Amino acid sequence: MSETIVEHQESEAGTTRRMTLNMGPQHPSTHGVLRVVLELDGEFIQKARPEIGYLHTGIEKQCEALNWQQIITLTDRVDYLANLSNNLCYSLAVEKLLGLEIPPKAQWMRVLLAELTRIGSHLVWLGTHALDMGAMTMFFLTFREREELMKLFEMISGQRLMTSYIRIGGLALDPPRGWEKLVRAFLADFPSKIDEYETLLNNNPIWLRRTKGIGVISVESMLDVGITGPVIRAAGIPLDARKMTPYSSYEKFDFAVPTSTDNDVYARYAVRVAEMRESLKIVQQAMDGMPEGPTRADAHRLVLPEREKMKTQMEALIYHFKIVTEGIAVPEGEVFQVVESPRGELGYYVVSDGTAKPLRVHMRTPSFGNLQGLPRLIENRQIADAIAVMGSLDFVLGDCDR
């Protein structure tokens, strides 16, 4: 904290007093460790300068030192609220390089898991966003449902957050017995819970006043800085990688891309809530149409053999040993794979030089792009609006800094 409260700045009129306020990196509403340097005139923000890097983990660089399949665990930690989307994107990129065919059941499972991740991520977003605006109870309501999702993830992968469940060539394991029943129970239960959230917020005059008409940014600006995901969909652009560049059999699912034209904080809220309902539809379709078959590609040099085979067949044991110790060789080349993460367009750019380790892994993360719009969104608005806008952008600092 500086010595004086008000730092005098000579303005053109010579009378305005501006205060520089350091919001973050430790602040309840910056969702991690974002630092925003605000120049305030009273309650109004004259200038905002976001500073990232406080959660820099060096994951991109670390990827270059690890085997192809070890990187999966790092991708979990990029966007820790949408770990399966990151698993999926990386796996798809490497599979593209390898030219691997993924069995349909694995593809269906991946879609199902990606959508459950989307619901989970949106639940965290809704809870914290409402909490930022003072609606404390929402946080506990959404975390009640998220807990069910966490149980589902724990059941399939043994981990609640860092699942690492989607692997190169398929899935880590078959889902355990009884898992399907729990997913169906969640599906049956969840729509009424969304209704519960909406009764608390949709007609609440204070909520409407705090969100309607706040945080409007032109579509051109959005495209300039690379804003994607629900934020740009709330501006009326149906930009969704699941529809535009379908991956993992998304083209076989019937779902809508919710959009709105209001382009404000409320529209982003509405779009995300609608997305949760659409995700439920996709999960339902995936559950109903789940094909039979293996969950791992039939490529013995690339994919770990089943435990059973490893114990009974010599070749399987040898391949297991070689994959674990040497890693897999990925053909030379570069590839860019995009998936629609809960936050927006998530891209993995992977370069291989033909060895067991990648030459470069770069993530095009939605949080980074979305955060770029922050100054344009909050300048000339009040501090309270800045909190609302930051919540509506739904960034994850781990995703931003990598």
Place this chain on the structure above:
Amino acid sequence: MDFILLSILKTAIAAPVLLGTLAYLVWIERKVLAHVQLRIGPSRVGPHGLLQPIADAIKLLTKEDFIPSYVNKFYYWLAPWLALMFAVTAISVIPIGPVVEVFGIKTNMGQADISIGLLLILGLTGMGVYGIALAGWSSNNKYSLLGGLRSSAQMIAYELPMAMAIVSPLLIVNTLNLREIVNAQAGYTFGILPNWNVLGGGLQIFSFIIYLICAFAETNRIPFDLPEAENELVSGYNTEYSSMKFAAFFMAEYCNIITACSVATTLFLGGWHPIIPNELGGQFIPTLVCVFFAGVLFYHALNPSRPSDRLSMGAIGAVILGLGLMFQVPGVKDLAQPLFWFASKAGFLIFFFIWVRGTVPRFRYDQLMRFAWLFLFPAALLNLLVTAFIVALKSN
């Protein structure tokens, strides 16, 4: 008995009771809020967390009293105690019962009985803003400063409609003495509808609602908790405070809630007068309520969800049952029944405060101001004019 001696005696009883109420109000708030939010709240310190307030007090007392080097020491010291002093003093004029005779001494229930009681409360709660503003300014922290600024503006803005809302019932009862205000609300229309200002007394329902909204703003509660909006200003004006100084702010805040709810009870809800005439069985309601709660607790003691419930629920149930029977003991009755009515009315309002906290989001600063000046103020003014018109018509 000597007036001074009696005052000291009353203070000696009232002060610990007030402080205990403050401490347990925090417990109640945490419990109620927890159950609103699907949690169970304090449950570790003592049965059902009942010793939590004591643990909190010990923690706050023994914590290091950290004073940042950049603060203005004098005002930094002064602010919390100023806030607490005004908050506690304001309670002293609130009458919690009629004139009673205890051990042969006739006295009124309540600390002071002065002719300008209501004005004194308005003045003291108005002064309370100095504590917050000074804290925000002297902390030399930008978040604190913003919190202090918001608070000052908010309190001034909401004091006007609040005063207007208070004036309307005053026109009807025609006195500023709180005891006389309550006495004016005695009796029942058609023998059943209480003559409270909010009901039969003068249909002051709009004044009541306006007063309640302003009370939320005056006590810095959600949806008007901008001075300490923790998601915007970290903790607002008390960001730099620790230890007992923080506790003083905390107590001042809860004290203000009690004051606001007590004033609402006194002005609009008929103070200590029962909701049903005593002739129609109003005097048995306190006992019935206690018996009901005791029954619920005994049920839980017999069907415990935790092994410890068998003992704790039963014990608390027995205490409440005893309390209920006490309301019928001839000597204690005159003292206990008004207390029950006053406490239950004020308690319901406090519960309402907590309930709202668990439900609604927070206003934005300018929306709050607009709401005060463009809606509440004209509404209060209109309400006052209509009331004055009616009173004038009646008196002619």
